[in-house]
Amino acid sequence: MREQIIHKSAELFLSLGFKSVTMDDIASEMGISKKTIYVHFENKTKLVEAVTFTLFSNICDGIDCICNASHNPIEELYDIKMYVMNYLKNEKTSPQFQLKKYYPKIYQILHLKQFEKMHESVKESIQKGVDTELFRSNINVDFISRMYFNGMTGIKDDTIFPKEKYTMEYLMESYLEYHLRAIVTTKGMTVLNNFINKNQS
Template sequence: MKDQILIKATDMFLTLGFKSVTMDDIAAEMGISKKTIYQHYSNKDELVEASTMHLFETISCGIDHICNLGNNPIEELFLIKDFVMKNLKNENALPIHQLQKYYPKIHKTLMLRQFDKMGNCVVDNLLKGIEQGLFRKEINAPLIARFYFAGMTSLKDTEIFNPELFASKELQIAYLEYHLRGICTQKGIQKLEQLL
């Protein structure tokens, strides 16, 4: 039952927002009592933290799987983008905004874990791209990885990227293209053009 609660809560948090969804909402959606939820999670903060970490682990495992498929680094980034967006329900900005505002400690922990995971993944991707002649050899991989992470993170800032003006999917594709055009060799640009 604990796993079922976690899965349902995660789905609802991603769809409606971490603050918007109450324990009553989760209980009603599952057809169980709130008391049943509290037998497994002592409070909403604990459930929010469990949900974010569960989602982080799910996405991390999926990214690891994609990185082991042997695709070229440009295709790999597109596959990762699609996988992450699917698991984050096309990245509705409201849940991230609410997580940051109402659960700042959980948000900070998540951001640090994401940076650690994504930073290493992007550095590996960059080095592989340099080795394959798709990315310029003179780029500073650790620095570019940080630029990439900072940019991806800022896409969720609704004050900069108003969701009424910029659809999440369009933002993700535009940012990925922006990133790749800045680091690709001519050979890499040709691969990129095939994917756009």
């Protein structure tokens, strides 16, 4: 039952937001009593925490699978972007910024976990690109991976990139291309252009 509550709550939080979904809403959607939820979760904050870290863990597992199966670091980053977009396809609110506003402690822990995960995997990916001569050999791999995380986090800020003007898909696509064009070699540019021409209209 605990896993079912987490699963349904995740759906509701992603589509309606952390703030607006109540324990009553979750109980009603699941056809169970609110007491049943409280057997597994002491309060809404504990439920939000469980949902947040379950989603994060699931996304990490998917990213690991992509990294293990990737052909090259350019396609790898695009595959990860598509995976994350599909995973969060029901995201109609800005869950990370709602988390930051209403559950700042959970947000801080998540932000650190996201940084540690992305920093590690992006560093490996960039180094792979350098080793295969797709990325320039004179780049600072550690610095670039930190900048990438900072940029990917920054594009989710509604105040800078309002939803009415930019879709999340456009922002992720554009930022990824911006990032790659800054670090590719001539060989890497050919791979990138071929990939973009083949996969985008």
